Amino acid sequence: MQRIGVFICWCGSNIAATVDVERLAQLIKAEPGVVFSADYQYMCSENGQQLIKNAVKDYNLTGIVIGSCSPRMHEATFRKAAESVGLNPYMVEVANLREQCSWIHKDREEATKKALVLLRTAIAKVRLDAPLTAGESPVVKRALVIGGGIAGIQAALDIAEAGFPVDIVEKNPTIGGRMAQLDKTFPTLDCSACILTPKMVDCAQNENIDILSYSEVEDVKGFVGNFKVRIRRKARYVDETKCTGCKVCMEKCPSKKGLNEFNMNLNNRTAIYIPFAQAIPNVAVIDPTQCLKLKTGKCGVCQKFCGAGAIDYTMQDTFVEREYGAIVVATGFRPINVDAFNEYGYSDNKDVITSLELERLMNAAGPTNGVLLRPSDNTHPKVITFIQCVGSRDVSGCGKPYCSKICCMYTAKHAMLIREKYPDTEVHVFYIDVRTPGKNYDEFYRRAVEQYGVDYIKGMVGKVWNENGKLMVQGADLIENEQVVIPSDLVVLATAIEPEPSVRKIATLLTASIDTNNFLNESHPKLRPVESPTAGVYLAGVCQGPKDIPETVSQASACAAKVIGLLVKNHLKTNPCVARPDETACNGCSQCANVCAYGAITYVDKEFRIGGGKTETRRVAQVNPAVCQGCGACTVTCPSGAMDLSGFSTAQILSEVEAICRK
Amino acid sequence: MNALENAMIEKARDLLEKGVVKRVVGWERGEFAYDPSPATFESAQSLESFVYNDFCGANLSKYLIKVSKNEGKTAVFLKPCDTYSLNQLIKEHRVDREKIYAIGIECQQKLDHFAIEKIGIDGIREEKYDGDEAVFHCVDGEKRAKKEDVVLLRCLTCKSKKFAIAEDTVVLHEMTESCGDRFEEVRKLSGMTADERFAFWQNELSRCIRCNACRNVCPACTCIKCVFDNPKSGVAAKANDVPFEEQLFHIIRAFHVSGRCTDCGECSRVCPERIPLHLLNRKFILDINENYGEYQAGEESEGKTPLTSYQVTDVEPGDAVRKGEDR
Numbered sequence: 006m007q008r009i010g011v012f013i014c015w016c017g018s019n020i021a022a023t024v025d026v027e028r029l030a031q032l033i034k035a036e037p038g039v040v041f042s043a044d045y046q047y048m049c050s051e052n053g054q055q056l057i058k059n060a061v062k063d064y065n066l067t068g069i070v071i072g073s074c075s076p077r078m079h080e081a082t083f084r085k086a087a088e089s090v091g092l093n094p095y096m097v098e099v100a101n102l103r104e105q106c107s108w109i110h111k112d113r114e115e116a117t118k119k120a121l122v123l124l125r126t127a128i129a130k131v132r133l134d135a136p137l138t139a140g141e142s143p144v145v146k147r148a149l150v151i152g153g154g155i156a157g158i159q160a161a162l163d164i165a166e167a168g169f170p171v172d173i174v175e176k177n178p179t180i181g182g183r184m185a186q187l188d189k190t191f192p193t194l195d196c197s198a199c200i201l202t203p204k205m206v207d208c209a210q211n212e213n214i215d216i217l218s219y220s221e222v223e224d225v226k227g228f229v230g231n232f233k234v235r236i237r238r239k240a241r242y243v244d245e246t247k248c249t250g251c252k253v254c255m256e257k258c259p260s261k262k263g264l265n266e267f268n269m270n271l272n273n274r275t276a277i278y279i280p281f282a283q284a285i286p287n288v289a290v291i292d293p294t295q296c297l298k299l300k301t302g303k304c305g306v307c308q309k310f311c312g313a314g315a316i317d318y319t320m321q322d323t324f325v326e327r328e329y330g331a332i333v334v335a336t337g338f339r340p341i342n343v344d345a346f347n348e349y350g351y352s353d354n355k356d357v358i359t360s361l362e363l364e365r366l367m368n369a370a371g372p373t374n375g376v377l378l379r380p381s382d383n384t385h386p387k388v389i390t391f392i393q394c395v396g397s398r399d400v401s402g403c404g405k406p407y408c409s410k411i412c413c414m415y416t417a418k419h420a421m422l423i424r425e426k427y428p429d430t431e432v433h434v435f436y437i438d439v440r441t442p443g444k445n446y447d448e449f450y451r452r453a454v455e456q457y458g459v460d461y462i463k464g465m466v467g468k469v470w471n472e473n474g475k476l477m478v479q480g481a482d483l484i485e486n487e488q489v490v491i492p493s494d495l496v497v498l499a500t501a502i503e504p505e506p507s508v509r510k511i512a513t514l515l516t517a518s519i520d521t522n523n524f525l526n527e528s529h530p531k532l533r534p535v536e537s538p539t540a541g542v543y544l545a546g547v548c549q550g551p552k553d554i555p556e557t558v559s560q561a562s563a564c565a566a567k568v569i570g571l572l573v574k575n576h577l578k579t580n581p582c583v584a585r586p587d588e589t590a591c592n593g594c595s596q597c598a599n600v601c602a603y604g605a606i607t608y609v610d611k612e613f614r615i616g617g618g619k620t621e622t623r624r625v626a627q628v629n630p631a632v633c634q635g636c637g638a639c640t641v642t643c644p645s646g647a648m649d650l651s652g653f654s655t656a657q658i659l660s661e662v663e664a665i666c667r668k
Numbered sequence: 669m670n671a672l673e674n675a676m677i678e679k680a681r682d683l684l685e686k687g688v689v690k691r692v693v694g695w696e697r698g699e700f701a702y703d704p705s706p707a708t709f710e711s712a713q714s715l716e717s718f719v720y721n722d723f724c725g726a727n728l729s730k731y732l733i734k735v736s737k738n739e740g741k742t743a744v745f746l747k748p749c750d751t752y753s754l755n756q757l758i759k760e761h762r763v764d765r766e767k768i769y770a771i772g773i774e775c776q777q778k779l780d781h782f783a784i785e786k787i788g789i790d791g792i793r794e795e796k797y798d799g800d801e802a803v804f805h806c807v808d809g810e811k812r813a814k815k816e817d818v819v820l821l822r823c824l825t826c827k828s829k830k831f832a833i834a835e836d837t838v839v840l841h842e843m844t845e846s847c848g849d850r851f852e853e854v855r856k857l858s859g860m861t862a863d864e865r866f867a868f869w870q871n872e873l874s875r876c877i878r879c880n881a882c883r884n885v886c887p888a889c890t891c892i893k894c895v896f897d898n899p900k901s902g903v904a905a906k907a908n909d910v911p912f913e914e915q916l917f918h919i920i921r922a923f924h925v926s927g928r929c930t931d932c933g934e935c936s937r938v939c940p941e942r943i944p945l946h947l948l949n950r951k952f953i954l955d956i957n958e959n960y961g962e963y964q965a966g967e968e969s970e971g972k973t974p975l976t977s978y979q980v981t982d983v984e985p986g987d988a989v990r991k992g993e994d995r
Contacts, residue, residue: 513980590893594760599976608761621737623892624761642976644924645891646901655901 007132010041010066011124012057014048014073016103021046023107025117029072033124038132040064049079054086061090068096068131072124074103093136095581095652100127122665129664133657137581142631144230146572149174149329151222151511154182155554156335156546156561158204163565164333165213169572172215172327173208174222174236176507179284180205182337186267186361188368188375190554191418192449198283198370205285218286221507223324225332225514226604228634229541230577232329240320242291242299243277247315250279250287254307254316263295265372269362271380272372277307277316282370289315331541331568332515334525335561336508338547340500341396345403349392349498350469355381356476357469359500360412363419377427379495386494389423390478391416391434392466396501398437405501405522410551412499413440417453419497424457433460433491435480443555462489469496508548516602517542525549535563543567582652583633584640586626589613590647593624597639597648605632606639672774673720675838676745679771681712683743689769690740693731695724701792702781706731720745722795722802725778725820727932729753729763730887736767744768747775748843749822751832752930752966753887758833759969760928762890772834774843777815777823782942784818822933822946825850832967850931854950873915875941882918882935882945888925895920922948927956927975930966958991959983 011033015021026044033042041064045053048071060066069092071083076099084094100123110116148164150157153175161171173180184190185205187197208214217236224235258275265274267281276295279287289307297304298318308316340361343351351357356379358366369375379386393416396404413436420432439461441447453459464481471477475492482489504523512519517537518526525544528536535543545561546552552560586597588611598606607627612620626648628639639648640655649655680692696707697719704719706726727750736742746754754770757763776797784792784804791807802818804811816824825848831837849855857865883889883896895901896917931953935945956963960974960982974982 510980590891590898592760592762592891594762594890596760596976599972602978644895645893646895646898647893 007038007068007134008040008064008066009036009038009068009070009128009131010057010060010064011036011039011043011070011072011128012048012053012060013042013044013102013124014053014071015044015046016074016107017046020073020102020107020120023110023113023116024102024120025113026072029117029120029124032121033128036125036128038068038128041066048073049082054082057083057086058090061087061092066092068098068134070098070100070124070127070131072100072102072120072127075099075101075105093138095137096131096134098127098131098134100124125667126661126664129660130657133654133660134652137651139581140579140630141576142230142579143576144572144574145232145328145330147171147327147329148331148333148568148572149222149232149234149327150333150335152182152335152337152505152546152548153177153180153208153216153218154335154337154546155184155201155204156337156548156557157182157333158201158208159558159561160333160335160543160545160565160568161214162204162207162211163562164568164572165211167565167569167572168213169569170213170215172217172329174220175216175218176221177280178219178241178288178290179280179286180208180216180218181281181283181285183339183361184554185281185283186269186364186368188364188371189418189422191414192443192445194418194422202283205283209285216286217325218288219290222511222514227328228603228632230330230571230574231632232332232541234327234329234332236325236327238323238325240293240322241288242293242296242316242318242320243289244313244315244317244320245286245288247313248288248311249313249315250284250289251312252279252289253310253312254289255279257306257310259304259306260295260297263292268365268372269359271362271365291316291318331543331571333543333545333561333564333568334508334511334515334517334537334548335545335564336505336511336548338502338551339505341404341503343395343498343500346395346498348468349395349466349496350471350476351498354469354471354476354496355379356386356494357496357498359498360415360419361500363497367419367422377423384494385427386430388431388491388493389433389495389497390476390491390493391420391432391497391499392469392478392480393434393436393499394465394501395498397499399501405503407522407551408440409501410440411502411553414443414446414449414553416497416499417441417450417459420459421449421453421457424453424459431460433462433478433493435462435464435466435478437463437465443553464489502547502551504548515539515542535560535567541571579631580635581630582635582650583630584628584635584637584648584650586628587647587649588625590645591623591625591643592645592647593626594644596642596644597626600638600642601633602636602638603632603634605629605634670721672838672840673718675840676720676771676773677715677718679836679838680709680715680718680743683769684709684712684715688741689743690738691735691742693728693735693742693744695719695726695745701794702779702784708735720773722776722779722797723781725780725937727753727885727887727934729757729932730885730890732763732768733757733890736763741767741769743771745771745773745838746831746834747773747778748829748831749775749827749930749932751834752828752964753932754966755832755969756928756930756966757887757890759966759971760890765969769836770831770834772831772837772839774839774841775829776841776843777819777826779818780820780937783820784813787813787817789813820933820937821944822931822937824848825852827931827964833969851950851954853944853947854954857947857951869915872943873918875943876918877941878917879940881938881940883921885934885938886921886925887930887932887934888928889921895924918943918945918948922952925949926952927963927973928965929953930964955988959988 013026030042030044041060084097087097088094102120147170150161150173153173164171184201190197220238223237226233254277255275258277260276263274264270277291293299365371397409441450464483466480468479478491517539527534528538543564545564546557615621637650683689692709695704696717702723758765789811792804794805829843929949933946
């Protein structure tokens with residue numbers, strides 16, 4: 006029989022205000038096996054832990070139940086305390102009396118009753134607990150960064166700087182991401198390319214960084230410290246090692262009608278192309294949906310003119326498998342599709358554009374060489390109206406419920422830049438609220454209003470329509486309390502941003518959790534903001550939530566610090582709560598191996614006695630404890646119940662259920 | 669003796685005499701025409717008692733788990749629907765493919781002697797089909813019955829006449845596929861209210877005498893140690909804990925074979941209480957088809973199954989639950 010001690014924490018008033026902790030400590034003494042019980046204001050404090058340690062020694066406790074906050078908060082703390090006085094740390098069970106009881110109930114009597122049941126349940130489990138010992142697993146000293154935008158670039162550079170090899174997997178032909186498309190950056194108005202491209206070059210030149218561009222993550226196996234990742238290297242039909250980036254192929258290519266994705270489809274590109282002048286790697290790629298040679302077999306002009314002999318029309322996708330200790334997800338964002346917003350007439354009017362399209366129209370490397378010309382007739386727009394919150398803070402179902410965070414600042418930036426370059430232009434901005442927290446941000450916005458005379462109108466736009474070549478913008482002016490109609494030449498929609506949709510597949514492969522808006526969840530919103538709940542997976546940039554460049558870079562560096570902290574370790578302690586098969590009941594049917602997400606289960610032929618002096622050879626499951634993550638999928642799949650999980654055995658779970666159901 | 673039976677005996681004799689196989693698994697003549705039983709034949713002489721008639725409904729696949737552990741190859745006669753069971757057993761590594769010589773045999777629907785008795789026909793000496801009718805030579809003369817009234821339930825909605833696995837075949841006549849929606853009954857049950865459905869199963873399952881025939885015959889119930897016989901599993905005791913233990917026994921069994929059940933219908937064929945147990949399995953099969961795409965267990969002898977693999981397109985658990993609530 007176990008000698009069990011029960012320790013009930015008040016958590017200040019968090020638990021004690023709703024649960025009668027003193028009465029609970031008295032009531033629980035009646036449970037069989039309980040030899041000691043106590044309540045204390047803060048069990049996690051130094052004094053609280055001392056109380057536990059003393060009780061273990063004084064009462065020869067063999068098992069401990071703590072009634073406190075979620076085990077996610079302090080299980081490790083209490084296990085450590087138990088271990089320090091010679092008790093196996095896996096003889097400690099936590100009953101969650103805070104998140105699952107006091108915080109969600111109001112009635113003191115009911116909450117106390119439930120707390121008693123939760124404690125009994127934990128006692129039922131601890132009765133069947135057995136001491137467990139953690140093993141060790143080695144750490145592969147290499148990191149993977151998924152996504153080569155500014156977040157991925159910054160994380161890779163920081164990790165590489167610390168001496169660890171990093172691979173950047175980027176699905177586009179070049180790294181650089183969204184930041185490469187931007188013109189100027191707020192609040193300092195320095196040129197985006199001027200600060201980004203040197204970092205891209207640094208990546209290419211850093212011997213610890215390997216850029217796998219035009220590649221996608223296909224499969225991820227393993228666990229923290231030991232991920233095995235399969236990467237698809239899409240066929241670019243150009244040999245990366247031979248291409249010199251001379252662009253002769255682009256001049257000669259007869260297929261010139263492809264949409265230029267880098268310029269937001271505002272102009273055309275050839276079938277063989279380098280996305281932009283400073284692309285890294287500076288290597289051409291062929292668009293197979295556009296290339297005449299690949300589509301019809303007739304052409305081959307680029308191959309003829311390529312001095313380096315880099316063109317290979319027979320190229321196929323290839324796969325590489327690599328091992329990593331840590332993975333950074335930095336998959337970024339895209340502007341949402343605004344076709345659903347009929348009121349703004351985006352799909353009907355060429356001169357209704359998104360902000361990212363405006364960035365390209367103002368960029369010196371853009372389709373208009375930086376001269377602001379409206380798309381319909383290439384004339385200078387004289388009246389420009391900005392509409393903010395297009396699809397952001399939108400609960401109608403068309404857009405996104407969240408604030409995209411960057412639009413207020415970039416709209417102020419656009420307005421200011423236009424007034425600076427073309428002072429004869431009239432600029433109006435419709436807004437719901439202007440949100441500019443951040444260092445030098447509100448000053449920036451005020452400059453747009455006060456110094457540059459941008460006309461900010463508080464109100465939403467109801468309709469945009471074309472009247473004799475003018476875009477009529479009808480909206481409410483809530484401050485003047487009137488309807489206004491502004492005849493405009495150009496309308497710019499501050500479009501909401503959403504996570505790059507490919508993140509869903511990545512999240513699935515990594516078993517990283519994702520929220521309803523496709524943003525990856527962090528382990529703790531305040532205290533572990535750059536870690537995914539999946540160990541060894543870190544989050545940088547907009548894939549975790551809307552943020553601007555300074556925040557993205559901070560988060561990427563924070564990720565790098567976490568990755569470096571992991572990679573400097575030679576070994577990680579493994580979780581001893583792993584599956585173990587009962588060979589006498591195992592049928593060898595492979596169902597457990599099929600459901601195992603970690604590839605931890607293999608089979609061996611073993612000889613068993615079957616009575617009468619005879620033996621038979623049977624196929625039975627074996628679990629690699631270093632690879633098993635203790636998820637329990639195998640235990641519920643096994644039809645004969647041969648698979649069990651240490652620390653969470655079927656018998657323990659059933660006895661917990663019984664304790665809950667007991668009257 | 670019929671021509672098909674002759675051809676099968678010749679095939680078996682040939683295989684045994686040439687030493688291709690050590691033994692043949694088939695059916696042995698019983699006391700009456702309607703009770704042939706599965707048997708192993710190890711020599712050409714022993715084939716004298718070999719029989720194959722319209723009462724040979726038994727699926728011989730499961731016997732191979734044990735028989736194929738013996739030295740040498742084993743030949744087995746399998747009707748089209750039985751081949752799926754063998755394939756599934758190979759997939760689960762319960763039968764060694766290398767040691768099996770599978771012979772696909774003709775099947776023109778099998779008879780259900782319970783059903784025949786029920787319409788008052790007994791003392792059968794011989795049977796044959798005549799178009800839509802079954803003709804019985806009985807001790808008290810010839811009797812006729814509509815085929816659909818006397819064949820096994822599973823044969824009314826035959827799932828396939830394809831051999832999922834077979835080295836060799838003995839097929840003398842074209843096999844006609846019986847039509848009919850095999851999920852019709854399941855849909856009818858799903859259309860009931862929860863209370864009606866509960867009453868239906870309570871009525872059916874209350875007749876269960878826990879003889880374990882369904883479990884023993886089921887080619888998917890092949891555990892070395894069944895959870896119901898294993899006091900450590902915690903399941904045996906659970907089933908006894910409730911006043912109505914058969915509910916749990918049959919539902920747990922249906923869960924255990926879900927995704928692996930080939931719908932061979934042996935459970936309902938052998939049930940002495942005529943409980944339509946196959947409907948539980950078919951409910952699972954229908955759900956799998958609807959939630960993960962059409963799937964037939966035993967169609968392949970390797971590869972992953974919908975319930976033990978994950979695909980991005982898999983139904984979200986919440987959606988599956990909501991679907992259940994709608995009904």
